[in-house]
Amino acid sequence: MLTLPLSCASGDCSAQRPSWGGGSPKIPAEVGNPREGNARRGRTKAKSEVVLTKQKRNRRMKANDRERNRMHNLNSALDALRSVLPTFPDDAKLTKIETLRFAHNYIWALTETLRMADHSLLSVGQQELARESFRQPPTTACLLELTSPGSISPCEWDSLYSPVSQTGSLSPTDSLEEGRSYQAADAPACLRHSPHAFPEFV
DNA sequence: TAGGCCATCTGGTCCT
DNA sequence: AGGACCAGATGGCCTA
Numbered sequence: 172m173l174t175l176p177l178s179c180a181s182g183d184c185s186a187q188r189p190s191w192g193g194g195s196p197k198i199p200a201e202v203g204n205p206r207e208g209n210a211r212r213g214r215t216k217a218k219s220e221v222v223l224t225k226q227k228r229n230r231r232m233k234a235n236d237r238e239r240n241r242m243h244n245l246n247s248a249l250d251a252l253r254s255v256l257p258t259f260p261d262d263a264k265l266t267k268i269e270t271l272r273f274a275h276n277y278i279w280a281l282t283e284t285l286r287m288a289d290h291s292l293l294s295v296g297q298q299e300l301a302r303e304s305f306r307q308p309p310t311t312a313c314l315l316e317l318t319s320p321g322s323i324s325p326c327e328w329d330s331l332y333s334p335v336s337q338t339g340s341l342s343p344t345d346s347l348e349e350g351r352s353y354q355a356a357d358a359p360a361c362l363r364h365s366p367h368a369f370p371e372f373v
Numbered sequence: 374t375a376g377g378c379c380a381t382c383t384g385g386t387c388c389t
Numbered sequence: 390a391g392g393a394c395c396a397g398a399t400g401g402c403c404t405a
Contacts, residue, residue, distance in 0.1 A: 230391085235382060237392070242380075266378065 253270050256277060265273060 231383080234384095234392085238383085238394090239381070241393075246380095268378095 249267055249270055252274055253265055256265070256270070256273055258265065
């Protein structure tokens, strides 16, 4: 999957891979002489320009390497995130955007579960319901379904949060509408928005 | 074959 | 000055 770059660290390979991995076809703007007069100064000047060009190309190659590594690190972090998300083994690998959305919704669901458990502990009669909530985390299918942009489905949220949803619904489905159900004051700062009211993730 | 996803290159900007 | 970060561009691969 990960196509490791052909090793270019040792030499100038930028010219050897005209069609490799895309890249901008833009041509460096300052290839020619900026001023005619400078070209007449003699070899030393011309030589220094060659050196400058080489240095520039060298810097570019090093920057490309760093950028490649940076993106690899980013992808590694994304893989680590995927590995802690509940998916079936035979599920297709989540895309990057799906992984982020899924994680966002998953955290939201877990937070809600904890919050409801705390809330229900106030009432002895609801302790059993709280335990039940812990035993039944949101299903993979449910969370995966929520990763689809705009796909708001009751899914199993209602059953998951049945103790509360019957009175003052906390399901994302409801919180999407007017944003009234999911009280900002009840959530940590990072979860002030319900998953589906979060613009970047919709 | 069109569209989605991805890796890579690149130049610009900000920070140390 | 050099590195980190970012967004745009480009081309390859895969799937419906």
